Amino acid sequence: MRDGNENDPTDLPRYISAHEVAERAGVSRSAVSRTFTHGASVSPATREKVLRAAEELGYQVNDLARGLLANRSQLVGMIASDPETPFRALQISTLSRLLIENGRVPVLITTDRSETGQASHETLLRYRAQATIVLSGMPSKAFIDLAQRNGQPLIAVGRSEEGPDHVRVNNALAAQTVVQIFAARGMARIGLVTSAVGSPNLVERERAYVDAARNAGLEVVVERAERTDYEGGTLAASLLLSPQRRIEGVFCVNDLMALGVMDYARNMLGLAIPADLSVIGFDDIPQASWGAYRLTTFQQSAERQAREILRILDRRLSDPHAPPIISELDVPLIMRDTVRSPKPGKGKGEQTFTTARTTEGTEK
Amino acid sequence: MRDGNENDPTDLPRYISAHEVAERAGVSRSAVSRTFTHGASVSPATREKVLRAAEELGYQVNDLARGLLANRSQLVGMIASDPETPFRALQISTLSRLLIENGRVPVLITTDRSETGQASHETLLRYRAQATIVLSGMPSKAFIDLAQRNGQPLIAVGRSEEGPDHVRVNNALAAQTVVQIFAARGMARIGLVTSAVGSPNLVERERAYVDAARNAGLEVVVERAERTDYEGGTLAASLLLSPQRRIEGVFCVNDLMALGVMDYARNMLGLAIPADLSVIGFDDIPQASWGAYRLTTFQQSAERQAREILRILDRRLSDPHAPPIISELDVPLIMRDTVRSPKPGKGKGEQTFTTARTTEGTEK
DNA sequence: GTGAAAGCGCTAACAC
DNA sequence: GTGTTAGCGCTTTCAC
Numbered sequence: 179m180r181d182g183n184e185n186d187p188t189d190l191p192r193y194i195s196a197h198e199v200a201e202r203a204g205v206s207r208s209a210v211s212r213t214f215t216h217g218a219s220v221s222p223a224t225r226e227k228v229l230r231a232a233e234e235l236g237y238q239v240n241d242l243a244r245g246l247l248a249n250r251s252q253l254v255g256m257i258a259s260d261p262e263t264p265f266r267a268l269q270i271s272t273l274s275r276l277l278i279e280n281g282r283v284p285v286l287i288t289t290d291r292s293e294t295g296q297a298s299h300e301t302l303l304r305y306r307a308q309a310t311i312v313l314s315g316m317p318s319k320a321f322i323d324l325a326q327r328n329g330q331p332l333i334a335v336g337r338s339e340e341g342p343d344h345v346r347v348n349n350a351l352a353a354q355t356v357v358q359i360f361a362a363r364g365m366a367r368i369g370l371v372t373s374a375v376g377s378p379n380l381v382e383r384e385r386a387y388v389d390a391a392r393n394a395g396l397e398v399v400v401e402r403a404e405r406t407d408y409e410g411g412t413l414a415a416s417l418l419l420s421p422q423r424r425i426e427g428v429f430c431v432n433d434l435m436a437l438g439v440m441d442y443a444r445n446m447l448g449l450a451i452p453a454d455l456s457v458i459g460f461d462d463i464p465q466a467s468w469g470a471y472r473l474t475t476f477q478q479s480a481e482r483q484a485r486e487i488l489r490i491l492d493r494r495l496s497d498p499h500a501p502p503i504i505s506e507l508d509v510p511l512i513m514r515d516t517v518r519s520p521k522p523g524k525g526k527g528e529q530t531f532t533t534a535r536t537t538e539g540t541e542k
Numbered sequence: 543m544r545d546g547n548e549n550d551p552t553d554l555p556r557y558i559s560a561h562e563v564a565e566r567a568g569v570s571r572s573a574v575s576r577t578f579t580h581g582a583s584v585s586p587a588t589r590e591k592v593l594r595a596a597e598e599l600g601y602q603v604n605d606l607a608r609g610l611l612a613n614r615s616q617l618v619g620m621i622a623s624d625p626e627t628p629f630r631a632l633q634i635s636t637l638s639r640l641l642i643e644n645g646r647v648p649v650l651i652t653t654d655r656s657e658t659g660q661a662s663h664e665t666l667l668r669y670r671a672q673a674t675i676v677l678s679g680m681p682s683k684a685f686i687d688l689a690q691r692n693g694q695p696l697i698a699v700g701r702s703e704e705g706p707d708h709v710r711v712n713n714a715l716a717a718q719t720v721v722q723i724f725a726a727r728g729m730a731r732i733g734l735v736t737s738a739v740g741s742p743n744l745v746e747r748e749r750a751y752v753d754a755a756r757n758a759g760l761e762v763v764v765e766r767a768e769r770t771d772y773e774g775g776t777l778a779a780s781l782l783l784s785p786q787r788r789i790e791g792v793f794c795v796n797d798l799m800a801l802g803v804m805d806y807a808r809n810m811l812g813l814a815i816p817a818d819l820s821v822i823g824f825d826d827i828p829q830a831s832w833g834a835y836r837l838t839t840f841q842q843s844a845e846r847q848a849r850e851i852l853r854i855l856d857r858r859l860s861d862p863h864a865p866p867i868i869s870e871l872d873v874p875l876i877m878r879d880t881v882r883s884p885k886p887g888k889g890k891g892e893q894t895f896t897t898a899r900t901t902e903g904t905e906k
Numbered sequence: 907g908t909g910a911a912a913g914c915g916c917t918a919a920c921a922c
Numbered sequence: 923g924t925g926t927t928a929g930c931g932c933t934t935t936c937a938c
Contacts, residue, residue, distance in 0.1 A: 191690065191691055191692060191693035192613075192692070192693050193613060193667075193670065193692050193693070194692075236688065236691045236692060238664060238667040238668050238692065239668050240610065240668065240670065241665075241668040241669045241670075242606050242607075242609040242610045242615060242669060242670055243606075243610050245606040246604070246606045246607050246610055249556075249557060251606060251669075253649075253669075256650075260635075261631065261634065261635040261638065262628075262631045262632045262634075262635035262636075262828075263631075264626075264628070264631075267625065267626045267627075267628075267631035267634075267635075268626045270625065270626075270631075270634075270650070271624075271625040271626035271631075271652060272626075274625065274650045274651075274652045275652045278651065278652060278662065278665075283649055283665055283669065284649065284650050284651075285617075285647055285648065285649050285650070286620075286634070286638045286648050286649070286650045287638075287642065287648075288635060288638045288639045288642060298642065300602060301605075301642075301647055303557075303602040304602050304603050304604065304605040305605045305606060305615075305617075305647065306557065306604065306605075306606055324600065326555065327555055327600045328555060328556070328557050328558075328600060328602065329555035329556050329557070408828065408832060412833070437832065437834075438832075440834075441832055441833030441834050442833065444833075444834075445833045445834075446833075464626075464772065465829060468772060468801065468802075468805055469776070469805030469806065469808070469809045469810075470801075470804075470805050470808075470809075470834040470835070471834070
């Protein structure tokens, strides 16, 4: 058996090539290729032989070679800062799962908030990734150009500017809803807790909130922490909630900050929520529903967002010249226990108010 | 200018090849290759010409072709279930960052807890990934064999069995430390909250805890939820903390469950922590330090873990035949506010007890 | 230091 | 339906 000997003393394991499978199966190299190529035609007999040989040898198609030929791999890049943060982690998790279910291979590129992400993006170009999804931050112009120039689709999440395809959220409507609720509760002085990050989502929420508050004749105070995280929330709370200010309701641009605000208000200032202070967040991260918080917040569905991203990706791949595809998602308000009731007998339990209409997509 | 015309009416952007760069720079194809190959020798003059041409054309080396030649890509797979969970998200985030810093490309493969992960792993083989890191779950035998057979290194986290390289944690020592602390506080009836998942880490923690408790003459009750998450914690608490049982201290196999236990104990049973009930967790997720919890817990450093993984990876790549590499990490106990004091004047603030020695690695 | 030529593993176009 | 052939973009001998 000098041919298919399994006990080769050069014991370094290595990948098997289609050539070896062909030899073992007694067919041509292309027959092997065809059995593993979707939609190619092989007779059941050959196919069977090939499959057996492949199985025995432990053959795995080389997708590097396939990609080289197609000038495109199945890789899809996800660019994100703070990937360990609850909502971002959920986005990444959900998107990865969906990509895998669709035969794609998710690559996770982490960036600093400060970075342009340029260097990271080049990796995705060099591997001929099918597309790049920017989950956070604002891709720089150079970044967008580079993708454009090489014909790699780029899909952004949570931006509003013109340019690449993106999926967004109706921040303004959410912010207006908050003001409406606070006003209906008879509040006169309300606050906004945000960060200095300045991402489009946060800026939109802030602007719409402040505008709506002014229009409603409410006094509004904006507190800005350095980062959009739990510690930022506690810090903002320490500045915003001085007794003389007598803030009655706070809208936080994300849940993480809201939870920091709540903990600070309760533990450091001895405030009762919602009796002394109402708090509303954004995202509906898992922690928002925990017993210690029961935060009223706007629900951003990572699942729907991921589905939209995939839909955009498919459309974009099938028509590279289509105009920018933009998808807007609902953010229903989840009523929990951090907003004081307007009158007795209301607002307990978990109610869902849909506050924004669906602009795109109705599947499932 | 029929040669380098930039306004090609066939407006589909595409990737540039080294051939085109060579033409524009007026050098040979290999000269281009050499400028982009680390350690190859090119004259400064040629190099300069090539770099300019590449820049102008927006050239990106095709790593698919490179990998085809090398029979190995820079991809590194991370296999994980529940990637949205706080500690797992931190592991993924940290590991991704380190991999990128080291020129690797992290691929995130999500699996169901139930899945063998076999199908996902094949993707990594087909792309000739440099290695697979299993962050959770137990890779099946078939899975391990497949990697082995194709010569792809596989590194596991949190297992104890023989077989692949792995980084582990001294679960037994941590569990024993908990019992020691509870005993020193004069407790007689203690509990363990875990899940039915049965991962090696959890099993080790449980066994060591129960054994230590029995040896110390403490009565110990084990409560097992279906999953190792927040809801599992609340459920376990509801079963474990019946008034007649009078449990005084609970060790939870991870922080997520511990937080669920705390919320249930406080909100549903009206217990004060730590006056009525002491709680100790494991992992030190960000939420553990939040004001609402201030959980005493064992700190698992994602950063050190990731560094160890990279160290193992490098060693393994440089010597494929080395015996299994095993690395054990410390889990210092972070004393916060969920364990009652043995006597007045102790246990406030945040103290760090190092409970396990370092077995491997001292860099940085 | 440079260019020519071979070949990595694969798919697709082409004959039969 | 099958085998033969060419070629994807790259690195790496090999001459010079």
